[in-house]
Amino acid sequence: xxxxxxxxxxxxxxxxxxxxxxxxxxxxxxxxxxxxxxxxxxxxxxxxxxxxxxxxxxxxxxxxxxxxxxxxxxxxxxxxxxxxxxxxxxxxxxxxxxxxxxxxxxxxx
Numbered sequence: 586x587x588x589x590x591x592x593x594x595x596x597x598x599x600x601x602x603x604x605x606x607x608x609x610x611x612x613x614x615x616x617x618x619x620x621x622x623x624x625x626x627x628x629x630x631x632x633x634x635x636x637x638x639x640x641x642x643x644x645x646x647x648x649x650x651x652x653x654x655x656x657x658x659x660x661x662x663x664x665x666x667x668x669x670x671x672x673x674x675x676x677x678x679x680x681x682x683x684x685x686x687x688x689x690x691x692x693x694x
Contacts, residue, residue, distance in 0.1 A: 592626045604657060609675040621674045637671060655674075
């Protein structure tokens with residue numbers, strides 16, 4: 586079994602700088618962060634990109650590029666309404682309790 590800790594740490598460090606600049610942070614739920622990073626490392630090994638673990642790849646390159654983590658820029662309006670990204674790895678900087686946040690379907694219903 587491969588030790589994924591170095592890759593998870595690298596992704597965490599890199600993404601932290603990116604999402605900070607757009608008003609987000611990692612969720613304070615460290616167990617969730619570790620789990621989701623583990624999933625993304627596995628997806629990266631399988632598909633050569635760290636796709637969001639809760640969104641389905643379509644096989645269409647342009648569409649799939651929109652779910653490579655962090656996918657916030659592609660879905661900014663939707664995520665700003667939810668105050669988090671779809672899987673919950675990232676939340677708005679002012680969020681202290683991500684458990685109070687609800688997922689909203691992309692169509693807003």
